[in-house]
Structure formats: structure tokens, C-alpha cells
Amino acid sequence: MQVNCKVNVVNRLLPSTGKSGPSRLAWSSITLTENKSSVIELALATSRNKAGMKYRVTNNIEQIFSKFVSQGKLTLRFREPAHDLCLSGEVKQMEKILAIIKGEDVQLKKGILCPILSNSTNKVVIPKTKLSILSRADYPVTTSFPETLTYLKISGIALKKFDRRLLHLKLLEILDLSNNQITVLPETMHNLSRLKQLHLSNNEIKILPETFINSARVICLDMSHNQLMTIPSCICRLSGLQILKVDHNKLRCLPSTISKLKNLRTLTLSCNQIRILPESFQALALDHIDVFGNPFENSSQEIPLNPGSLTIRVATLLAISAKSTIKFKLKYTEEDIPYTLITYLHESSTICPCGKLCVDDGILSDGKINLLKVSGSVSGDKIVPVKMMLCTATCFQRFAFKMIS
Numbered sequence: 001m002q003v004n005c006k007v008n009v010v011n012r013l014l015p016s017t018g019k020s021g022p023s024r025l026a027w028s029s030i031t032l033t034e035n036k037s038s039v040i041e042l043a044l045a046t047s048r049n050k051a052g053m054k055y056r057v058t059n060n061i062e063q064i065f066s067k068f069v070s071q072g073k074l075t076l077r078f079r080e081p082a083h084d085l086c087l088s089g090e091v092k093q094m095e096k097i098l099a100i101i102k103g104e105d106v107q108l109k110k111g112i113l114c115p116i117l118s119n120s121t122n123k124v125v126i127p128k129t130k131l132s133i134l135s136r137a138d139y140p141v142t143t144s145f146p147e148t149l150t151y152l153k154i155s156g157i158a159l160k161k162f163d164r165r166l167l168h169l170k171l172l173e174i175l176d177l178s179n180n181q182i183t184v185l186p187e188t189m190h191n192l193s194r195l196k197q198l199h200l201s202n203n204e205i206k207i208l209p210e211t212f213i214n215s216a217r218v219i220c221l222d223m224s225h226n227q228l229m230t231i232p233s234c235i236c237r238l239s240g241l242q243i244l245k246v247d248h249n250k251l252r253c254l255p256s257t258i259s260k261l262k263n264l265r266t267l268t269l270s271c272n273q274i275r276i277l278p279e280s281f282q283a284l285a286l287d288h289i290d291v292f293g294n295p296f297e298n299s300s301q302e303i304p305l306n307p308g309s310l311t312i313r314v315a316t317l318l319a320i321s322a323k324s325t326i327k328f329k330l331k332y333t334e335e336d337i338p339y340t341l342i343t344y345l346h347e348s349s350t351i352c353p354c355g356k357l358c359v360d361d362g363i364l365s366d367g368k369i370n371l372l373k374v375s376g377s378v379s380g381d382k383i384v385p386v387k388m389m390l391c392t393a394t395c396f397q398r399f400a401f402k403m404i405s
């Protein structure tokens with residue numbers, strides 16, 4: 001039986017043993033064989049050391065650390081030499097190795113899975129980590145995608161559906177499905193927990209599912225040239241996001257939660273239907289923003305500022321709870337307060353220009369913002385209207401229809 005997995009060889013006799021140094025996992029080829037005397041041996045070869053190292057398994061294992069085998073991790077402690085082999089690979093492979101070593105694998109005992117050691121150890125197969133599919137003919141239909149992929153590009157092949165097999169590529173860091181005809185994204189895309197870059201430009205996507213992706217690892221999201229009408233407020237969960245491209249869509253507004261993307265540096269909004277930006281926009285600190293080609297409203301019309309005539313909305317119970325939680329700096333977990341309140345706290349609160357927290361009980365008004373104050377460079381209009389939530393009538397008099405600095 002031969003498998004490819006990552007292995008860290010720890011020599012217990014060396015002084016560094018036991019210290020948590022940097023991981024030295026190397027792609028290796030492991031071959032388990034049984035010789036004529038029914039002794040099981042394990043041969044380990046890497047691309048650097050093709051001749052490899054041979055370990056006797058039968059009566060030579062001091063301890064097996066299999067607690068994390070369900071996560072694809074297994075450590076074998078040999079008596080002679082005093083080595084620990086820390087294996088990391090696919091769960092099925094680890095379970096198979098464990099079964100063989102424990103003598104539970106019948107197949108090996110019969111000698112079926114016993115390739116000749118000397119031949120097999122010379123071949124160290126480095127698993128495929130990058131794959132580009134740029135023509136329909138290369139698209140795997142009967143075969144599967146290698147589970148070891150970290151980069152996958154499937155572009156320009158008129159793909160109509162998001163292939164659910166991709167959701168099993170747990171190691172994927174960059175996924176590029178640009179220039180296709182995808183209309184719907186799966187709701188379980190957050191399963192791709194290692195994703196750093198997602199390129200979906202030039203497709204026909206109308207909706208971003210609420211549970212789309214929520215990892216703080218994502219740094220680049222390109223949804224340009226699609227059919228998006230809105231961006232869900234849960235976008236704020238992508239706290240590591242640096243580049244957000246949503247130009248050439250059908251967006252009418254942006255969620256106020258966009259200001260929670262503290263690491264955002266590039267934002268492209270050009271060629272949408274945006275008439276007004278959320279007030280929280282002033283909290284952004286961008287390097288570049290592109291707002292070209294949006295029908296921004298000219299909010300120059302003044303209305304009489306009579307505080308008495310203003311209707312201040314009554315706060316909902318949810319808003320009052322949220323305010324109290326923040327006012328008293330309550331430390332909470334999901335066990336202490338309802339999930340709806342947590343979501344509300346994370347996604348709904350805005351700050352009045354006076355600095356006070358404002359929830360949905362404030363006065364909605366318009367103002368203006370100079371985009372050069374939130375971004376190093378601006379393409380398109382510099383002065384654009386923003387929607388404001390003002391906490392009191394006094395703040396309305398002070399800020400409504402004015403430039404927020």
C-alpha cells in the first residue's frame with residue numbers, strides 16, 4: 001500500500017525534541033509492505049531523499065497517537081530508530097495506515113496490497129496543488145478534482161452551474177470562476193474555509209447568499225460584471241477583506257455594514273445604480289475608490305429645519321436591547337443573548353455624526369461626503385450624497401444636508 005501525505009520526522013534523541021519549532025512537514029511517499037516472514041515494514045521517501053528510510057513496524061511501535069485521525073493526523077512512535085513520524089493527509093489514508101499498523105487490515109495480511117518496496121520508493125508523487133481549466137474539453141466529468149488543490153481556475157468555458165464538487169476542496173485558497181455563465185452560488189460556500197481569493201467576475205450572479213462566505217481569511221472578492229442588486233449586510237464578516245470589486249452590477253445601495261471592513265483598501269463601485277451611499281462610509285480608509293457612472297442624487301434641496309415637525313421613530317425592543325448592551329459594555333456570548341440581537345449588534349448599528357450610537361430609532365436624513373476624505377484616490381464624483389441616521393432633532397439641525405467631515 002502506498003500513500004502520499006505530509007510527514008514530519010522527529011528524532012527523539014536530538015536535543016530539539018519536545019520543543020515546538022517550525023513545522024517541517026514534507027510531502028512524502030509512504031509504502032507499507034509485508035515480507036515473507038510476515039513482518040510489516042514502512043518505507044518513507046521524499047523528493048529530497050528518494051532512497052528513503054525504512055522502519056520495521058511489527059513489534060517496533062512504541063506508541064500510536066491516533067486521537068486526531070479523524071482530522072487526518074496520525075503520529076507513529078518507533079522504538080528503533082527513536083523516531084516519531086507525524087503524518088498529515090487525507091482522513092481515509094490515515095485510517096487505512098492505522099488499520100494496517102494495528103493489524104486490522106485483512107487485505108495486507110493476504111499480501112494483496114504489498115507492492116515491491118525497492119521499486120515504489122523511488123516514485124515520490126508530489127500532489128497537484130494548482131489547476132487551470134481554460135477549455136471545456138479539460139473539464140473533469142468522470143474524474144474528480146484533486147483534493148490537494150490550493151489554486152483552481154475554471155475560466156471562459158461557459159460554465160452555467162457552480163460545480164458542488166468544488167465545495168469538497170478544503171485546501172482551496174484561490175478560486176477563479178471568472179468569465180462563465182454562473183447564475184446561482186451555493187449557500188454552503190463557507191465550507192471553503194481556507195479561501196483567500198474568490199474571482200467571480202463576468203458571470204450572471206443575481207444574489208449573494210446570506211451564508212455565502214464568512215471567513216476572515218478572504219482578502220479579495222471580485223464580483224464585477226454580474227447582475228447583483230444588493231450586497232447582503234453579512235459582508236461585514238469578511239473582516240480581512242482588502243479588495244472588493246462590485247463594479248458593473250445593478251446595485252442601488254450598499255449595506256451600512258460595509259464600514260466594518262476595516263482592512264478594505266480598494267473598492268470599485270463604478271457603473272451601478274447607486275443614488276446614495278450609507279453614512280457609515282466615512283469610517284472607511286481606502287487607497288482607491290471608483291464610483292464612476294452612478295446616478296448619484298443631488299441632495300441640495302433644503303427643507304425647513306423645524307425640530308418640532310420631525311418625526312422621531314420609536315425604538316424597537318431590539319434596538320433598546322442593543323443600545324443597553326453597548327452602553328453598559330456588556331460582555332456577551334451566543335449563550336447569553338439571543339442570536340437575533342447579536343446579528344443586530346454586528347450589522348445594524350450606525351454612528352450619528354455626533355459620535356453617539358444610533359440604531360433604528362434615529363432620524364433618517366441626507367448629507368454629503370467628500371470621498372477624498374475616505375480614499376487616497378477617487379475615480380468619478382468626489383462629492384457624493386450619503387444617507388445619515390441622526391440621533392436627535394438637535395443633530396438633525398446640525399448635520400442634515402450638510403457635508404460630513
Ligand SMILES: [Zn+2]
Nearest residue numbers: 352354391395
Ligand atoms: Zn447625534
